[in-house]
Amino acid sequence: MSGSELESLEKVLESHLPEPELREVKRLLFGKRKLDFPACAVDAASERDFELKAYRFEAAQEQLRPPRRIRVGLIQHRIVLPTDAPVLDQVNAMHNRIGEMVEVAAMCGVNVVCFQETWMPFAFCTREKEPWTEFAESAEEGNTTRFQLAKKYNMVVISPILERDELHNTLWNTAVVISNSGNVLGKSRKNHIPRIGDFNESTYYMEGDTGHKVFQTQFGKIAVNICYGRHHPLNWFMYSLNGAEIIFNPSATVGALEPMWPIEARNAAIANHCFTCAINRVGTEHFKSEFTSGDGQKHHDFGLFYGSSYVAAPDGNRTPGLSRTSDGLLVVEMDLNLNRQISDKWSFKMTGRYAEYAEELAKAIRHDFKPNI
Ligand SMILES: NC(=O)NCCC(=O)O
Numbered sequence: 001m002s003g004s005e006l007e008s009l010e011k012v013l014e015s016h017l018p019e020p021e022l023r024e025v026k027r028l029l030f031g032k033r034k035l036d037f038p039a040c041a042v043d044a045a046s047e048r049d050f051e052l053k054a055y056r057f058e059a060a061q062e063q064l065r066p067p068r069r070i071r072v073g074l075i076q077h078r079i080v081l082p083t084d085a086p087v088l089d090q091v092n093a094m095h096n097r098i099g100e101m102v103e104v105a106a107m108c109g110v111n112v113v114c115f116q117e118t119w120m121p122f123a124f125c126t127r128e129k130e131p132w133t134e135f136a137e138s139a140e141e142g143n144t145t146r147f148q149l150a151k152k153y154n155m156v157v158i159s160p161i162l163e164r165d166e167l168h169n170t171l172w173n174t175a176v177v178i179s180n181s182g183n184v185l186g187k188s189r190k191n192h193i194p195r196i197g198d199f200n201e202s203t204y205y206m207e208g209d210t211g212h213k214v215f216q217t218q219f220g221k222i223a224v225n226i227c228y229g230r231h232h233p234l235n236w237f238m239y240s241l242n243g244a245e246i247i248f249n250p251s252a253t254v255g256a257l258e259p260m261w262p263i264e265a266r267n268a269a270i271a272n273h274c275f276t277c278a279i280n281r282v283g284t285e286h287f288k289s290e291f292t293s294g295d296g297q298k299h300h301d302f303g304l305f306y307g308s309s310y311v312a313a314p315d316g317n318r319t320p321g322l323s324r325t326s327d328g329l330l331v332v333e334m335d336l337n338l339n340r341q342i343s344d345k346w347s348f349k350m351t352g353r354y355a356e357y358a359e360e361l362a363k364a365i366r367h368d369f370k371p372n373i
Pocket residue numbers: 117194199227228229231251252253254257
């Protein structure tokens with residue numbers, strides 16, 4: 001435990017359940033296998049003070065297709081410097097932290113790594129423009145994109161940033177997808193902007209305009225459904241419709257939303273016959289000026305970002321979560337053949353009545369809509 005905070009549900013079960021029951025509970029809750037990682041990675045993670053966990057999802061051997069095994073890495077971390085440190089110092093400190101964590105991901109053979117949502121302080125609760133908008137940068141040319149990790153480690157990097165689009169004088173909440181060659185493959189902007197509690201993001205940026213892009217990488221077709229989009233089943237569905245084999249969900253989430261966290265990305269993996277990766281930051285971020293929440297309470301912080309990053313598979317299994325309180329790297333090996341195998345078995349997507357939904361939805365959004373009662 002860190003202070004009075006619960007470290008994780010998994011730790012509670014491990015501490016209190018006898019071994020045979022624990023094994024059964026873990027099978028029911030999670031159902032996947034542990035993956036061995038190199039000793040150098042274990043040592044480096046321990047020296048650098050972050051949790052390292054690794055799991056494997058297997059698929060059946062097929063006759064016509066070879067396995068398509070790849071490894072993803074999910075990184076959760078707290079901000080490094082206080083939020084009133086000079087902006088560039090904060091950015092550099094964060095780059096150093098990410099750099100040392102990605103190096104361990106490389107030791108573990110990770111092919112695609114994803115960081116948490118906008119890896120700057122999550123200052124959008126404050127409604128202040130300065131200095132937070134100074135963190136905004138170009139998706140194509142910004143410091144964070146030019147921070148050369150992808151090519152160095154032959155790894156696809158998903159880097160969620162606050163994007164400044166100079167051409168259109170706009171800010172966006174954007175995930176930049178950098179191919180393992182080091183080139184920017186493209187970007188995916190946050191589709192749904194929360195209007196709840198301290199999530200005052202609509203003061204800073206608009207709903208994304210990049211649709212439901214899927215990126216073809218050397219390690220499979222990937223998409224990014226940023227944070228609040230995970231509450232929208234149709235948002236996951238649209239990425240899946242465009243062929244996503246893995247949907248990443250970089251997030252910054254706190255408090256009352258925690259009971260939903262273990263369920264939403266897992267449901268999406270089941271419903272869409274794909275893998276989903278839910279990533280949340282950790283720690284509590286303090287801001288100098290007091291701000292008022294939607295409920296009238298005054299604060300200097302958002303509350304605890306509860307980490308608990310995990311990966312879910314199309315067969316409904318999922319990994320245990322990373323800690324609620326510590327920085328961590330979750331490495332997961334998955335055979336992408338599992339997606340089609342599960343689709344052929346359960347056929348949720350094949351049996352969807354899309355033409356009917358489309359027709360009824362088209363009617364429901366009209367001003368003259370009358371419910372079919
Ligand atoms: N970052 C963000 O969109 N948070 C909104 C609350 C949530 O959905 O967890």
